[in-house]
Amino acid sequence: MNAVRLALGSAVALSLSAASLAQTDPDTGKSDFCARLAANIGVEKTKIVDGNTQWTANALNFGQRVLFGGTAVTSVRAEPAEATSVEEYQRALGMCVAEGKGAACRLIGPVDFTLGWKGESTTTRVLDGERALVRVENTKTSCHAGVH
Structure with missing residues (x-):
């Protein structure tokens, strides 16, 4: 029982550490919003266009689309990053x-963006001054940093 608690606690700590690392300040040049969002939801294939991260990913792999008809639930939401005015x-x-x-x-940051994707809900902060366009259509989601 203690081993299970330890393993669960380690997994949670590792998960929190990975999410914290993904929230890098763009002023350092290490990442932008789309890079952080990709890291948070597990998108591995990203590209840099004009210095900004872009990616398109499918919520279902090829086999799931062929065998199960290609349906998935994806949700998006933006909320203020801090308690603020109406x-x-x-x-x-x-x-x-x-x-x-x-x-x-x-x-347009600062704002907290929540993406419900592949059965998980992940919130990633758009930092002050950052801009990004996130599109969801059918099972595909794309992110383009630096665009509005």
Whole structure:
């Protein structure tokens, strides 16, 4: 029983450490919002275009799309990073809107962005001054840093 608690505690600590490392300040040049979001949700294939991270990932692998019809639930939400005014709360809520067959979030920091993807819900901070565009359509999610 103690071994199970220790293993669970170690896994939680490791998970928290990885999330903390992924929240790197873009001023250091180590990462931007899309790089941190990719690290937080497990996207490994990213590319740098004009100094900004971009990626597109599918919530289902090829086998899941073929065998199970390619459905997945993805959710997006933007909320103020700190307790703030009603206007700031409304500004954050208006960043994600239905668009086409999915949703688009035009993020301007500081704001906390929550992505529900592959059965997990992950919150990643968009730092002050950062901009990013996150699109969700069907089972695909894409992120483009530095874009609004």
